[in-house]
Amino acid sequence: MRKRFPDAVVALLGSAVLGARRTPTSDLDLVVVRAEQTSPRWEGFHHGPWPVEAFVSDRRGWNACIDAEVRARRPVVLDVSATGIALSSNEETKALQREARELLADGPLAATQAELELARRLLGDLVQDLSGGLQGCEQTFVIEAIARQAAELFLLGRRRWLGVGKWLGRALSDGDASLAEGLDVAVRSACDGNVEPLVAVVAAVVDSTGGPPLPEWTAAANPSKR
Numbered sequence: 001m002r003k004r005f006p007d008a009v010v011a012l013l014g015s016a017v018l019g020a021r022r023t024p025t026s027d028l029d030l031v032v033v034r035a036e037q038t039s040p041r042w043e044g045f046h047h048g049p050w051p052v053e054a055f056v057s058d059r060r061g062w063n064a065c066i067d068a069e070v071r072a073r074r075p076v077v078l079d080v081s082a083t084g085i086a087l088s089s090n091e092e093t094k095a096l097q098r099e100a101r102e103l104l105a106d107g108p109l110a111a112t113q114a115e116l117e118l119a120r121r122l123l124g125d126l127v128q129d130l131s132g133g134l135q136g137c138e139q140t141f142v143i144e145a146i147a148r149q150a151a152e153l154f155l156l157g158r159r160r161w162l163g164v165g166k167w168l169g170r171a172l173s174d175g176d177a178s179l180a181e182g183l184d185v186a187v188r189s190a191c192d193g194n195v196e197p198l199v200a201v202v203a204a205v206v207d208s209t210g211g212p213p214l215p216e217w218t219a220a221a222n223p224s225k226r
Contacts, residue, residue: 004045005032005034005056007034007035007036008032008033008034008035008088009033009034009035009059009088009090009092009093010031010032010033010088010090010092010093010096011030011031011032011033011086011087011088011093012030012031012032012080012081012084012085012086012087012088012093012097013028013029013030013080013084013085013087014028014029014030014031014079014080014083014084014085015080015083015084015085016029027050027051027052027053028047028050028051028052028053029052029053029054029080029084030052030053030054030055030080031054031055031062031077031080031081031084032054032055032056032057033057033058033059033062033092033096034056034057034058035058036058037058037060038056038057038058038061039057039061040055040056040057040061040062040064040065041055041056041057042054042055042056043056055076055077055080059092059096062077062081062096065077066078066081066100066103070103070108070109071109072162073108073109073156073161073162074161074162074163074164075104075161076164076167078100078103078104079104081096081097081100082097082100082101082103082104083101083104084097104161107159107160107161108159108160108161108162110159111156111157111159115156116153116156116157116209116210116211117211119149119152119153119156119209120153120206120209120211122149123146123149123150123153123202123205123206124206126142126145126146126149127146127198127199127202129142130142130143130146130190130195130198130199131195131199139190139191140191143187143190143191143198146187146190146198146202147183147187147198148168150183150201150202150205151168151169151171151172151180151183152168153205153206153209154172154175154176154179154205154208154209155171155172155175156209157205157208157209157210158175160174160175179201179204179205182197182201183198183201185197186198186200186201
């Protein structure tokens with residue numbers, strides 16, 4: 001690491017490298033804060049057999065990145081900074097990790113009612129589309145969007161951090177393992193043509209965030225039961 005970033009003031013290795021959720025294709029996540037002025041960027045390279053994704057910046061760029069992640073409620077650099085393994089040992093590293101841990105522990109900004117209502121409305125539109133008998137790639141993308149929107153709505157309603165890709169799945173599992181499992185089963189069922197379980201999961205998520213009951217979704221998904 002010193003050879004590639006000789007002026008690094010802070011170097012942190014993502015703790016996921018040691019976790020049970022690590023897969024054979026997982027890469028190493030690094031956060032590097034340099035002493036010289038450096039615009040924030042991501043660098044991809046290999047360290048021996050290991051693929052590495054490194055966020056590299058000066059302290060000002062790190063601050064800007066963290067501010068943006070907090071506003072978006074998606075902590076990537078923040079999570080590595082807070083939970084990572086320190087490869088540097090100095091006061092700058094201790095101060096940065098202390099700040100990151102406090103921000104991560106504080107949680108994301110609470111969702112406004114307008115944000116929750118918009119998320120529920122978007123989910124409603126997607127379920128109506130799915131219930132109309134979509135096929136092929138249209139069905140695939142709508143099911144994916146429903147799964148993602150449902151997970152994000154649940155997490156917003158619980159004031160929990162969001163994520164992208166596998167990290168959204170992990171955030172949902174950490175928030176409610178039963179819901180995560182139920183959503184996974186329901187999505188697989190919808191891909192096989194049975195959308196009822198997915199509609200039921202969405203309706204439960206909407207209800208849990210204070211939304212009105214939506215029996216018309218179930219009726220639309222089951223035309224034979226009208």
